Amino acid sequence: DIVMTQSPDSLAVSLGERATISCKTSQSVLSSSNNKNYLSWYQQKPGQPPQLLVYWASTRESGVPDRFRGSGSGTDFTLTISSLQAEDVAVYYCQQYSTTPWTFGQGTKVVVK
């Protein structure tokens, strides 16, 4: 199985400041056939299901604010929130869909400093 490792486990950021979350995969999720990274990001608020933010490592889902940006390739990925808003307090997960079983990172909790 592909192991997903996120860092940090928890992150305290002031409102309006940048939040950066890292996700590393135990093997590459870059496809040689289409040059796409099979990596997605989700936001989960308490008591709610996860919400898709980003797929193909950097494509924002429709309706997701442009302050959320995904980047990276191969085994190293980043989710950046450019200017943290109060409504962004949540747990963030990365997920690989390159190789079954599809696996998730352990989550990164973002709180307001």
Added chain:
Amino acid sequence: QVQLVQSGAEVKKPGASVRVSCKASGHTFTGHYLHWVRQAPGQGLEWMGWINPNSGATNIAQKFQGSVTMTWDTSLRTAYMELNRLKSDDTAVYYCATDYCSGDRCHYFFPSWGQGTLVTVSS
């Protein structure tokens, strides 16, 4: 957009079975697989498997083979996930979710989720 509505919370004793349902609506559901993901209290997300509603074929993660059955009722447009021989560490919220399809290709990230079903296993 696909809408997924799950059945209500369940409390079961160790060794029992539980069946969780997930009703799909929305014309864009055609062609999607229906996945199940669970989340233990305070923990992360764990993919359990999928069912192809068109064929009934399933792909269940190795960890859950032998204990999980996934089925689909075409007339009701409802998926079912049955978990047998429950243990206390099966206590979790169980989500159904659909994958992403574009044209004739589908990819296994999850734009649509059910609201979740809490299954509590306790003696």
